[in-house]
Amino acid sequence: MSCKKIFLIAPPFSGHLHPLLGIGMRLREIADVTVLSTPGAAASCELPFQSILAQHEKAVWAIAEPGKEVKSNPLLLYRQLKANIALMGDLTAELDARFAAEQPDLVIADFTVPVAGISALQHGIPWWTTLASPCVFEAPDGPPAYFGGQLPAQTTWQRVRHAVLRQATHAFKRAMGLLFRRELSAIGFPGIYRADRSEAVYSPQRILALGIPEIEFPRSYPAHFEFVGSVLHTPHDDSPAPEFADDGRPHVLITLGTHLPHAKAALAETMRGIAARQAGIVFHFTHGRVMEGPLRHEGNFHEHDHVSYARHLPRYAAVIHHAGAGILNHCLRHGIPSVVIPQDYDQFDNAARLVAFGLALRAKGNADIEETLLRVLGDAEMKARCVAMSTVHARQDGAEAVMRLVAAL
Known part of the structure; x- marks a missing residue:
């Protein structure tokens, strides 16, 4: 038929x-x-x-x-x-x-x-x-x-x-x-x-x-x-593009998707502190949808309502995310290593798979993110595995x- x-x-x-x-x-x-x-x-x-x-x-x-x-x-x-x-x-x-x-x-x-x-x-x-x-x-x-x-x-x-x-x-x-x-x-x-x-x-x-x-x-x-x-x-969106510094500093995206509003405020506060100590990294935090409150841009820490994965993800050296299916697959497609900090539902199981295959490291909590991120950014072998997996994923x-x-x- x-x-x-x-x-x-x-x-x-x-x-x-x-x-x-x-x-x-x-x-x-x-x-x-x-x-x-x-x-x-x-x-x-x-x-x-x-x-x-x-x-x-x-x-x-x-x-x-x-x-x-x-x-x-x-x-x-x-x-x-x-x-x-x-x-x-x-x-x-x-x-x-x-x-x-x-x-x-x-x-x-x-x-x-x-x-x-x-x-x-x-x-x-x-x-x-x-x-x-x-x-x-x-x-x-x-x-x-x-x-x-x-x-x-x-x-x-x-x-x-x-x-x-x-x-x-x-x-x-x-x-x-x-x-x-x-x-x-x-x-x-x-x-x-x-x-x-x-x-x-x-x-x-x-x-x-x-x-x-x-x-x-x-x-x-x-x-x-x-x-x-x-x-x-x-989907197409008209959100402004994040600013990418051209001074050689790596850029890191932080996202918890469109859900989990109860966790985003705490993570944003944690990332502000990390950014203050890690001046050699530029951090972009996305809330995943339009926020009612003000967004803050402080030095190397930038908050955004929304960052399009399709348009901008390839420019990031690493992503800190919750291991949701969407951002997980976008990172796999673009060969980007991750710090995973699962929050709920299927995210713990997704995170276990990424870590087991050497494509990410899991942070035990917000206090563990900084050390874990530095390990990921310095791991050339993980980056190579991610690039190899991107070829498999794209097929x-x-x-x-x-x-x-x-x-x-």
């Missing part, structure tokens, strides 16, 4: 939305593409756009930014899931109406919007899932995710511990499924796991892992799980791979 109409569905958060926008920009060469997200996402979208959950945008952001670290805290995870499920009934009703009216040929949805896929299947529409952080996928072996960045097991004790942690994850998800069984049933969700033990939040037809296997630990995946490569899409274009898969339908 020829795929003529495709819906792309994602939350408004850049790490989830931007890869789908990049896929959509490529797919529009062969298909009629429409993006569905909350109204705030429209500003960054250059494709036909339809808003969803228009009355709940603040609630959507509140789920992603609870104001404190969630990590693997079961109570905070429960609260997030409860808030999420509260919105799913409205979203399911909206999507059912749109699918019935427009009947797309394919729905590609971010893994955080599984009800989009469930609704699509009920309308007889194929559903594919995008997954920007392959490390969070629940596999039957290998290091489990969300436990502080587990490394591959080397001893019997480590293998036993990993098995226990995997079972704990499985049990927690099943418990949440039982606790919310009425709500999930009301929106047509079949339960946390299907009969074949696969997770219902992922498509049973195709899971598009937007990353490269060369930085993943050995694990087993189902046949419909495919590494297609990352999608480094950055795997996620948007191009998805276009080929769609064309083959």
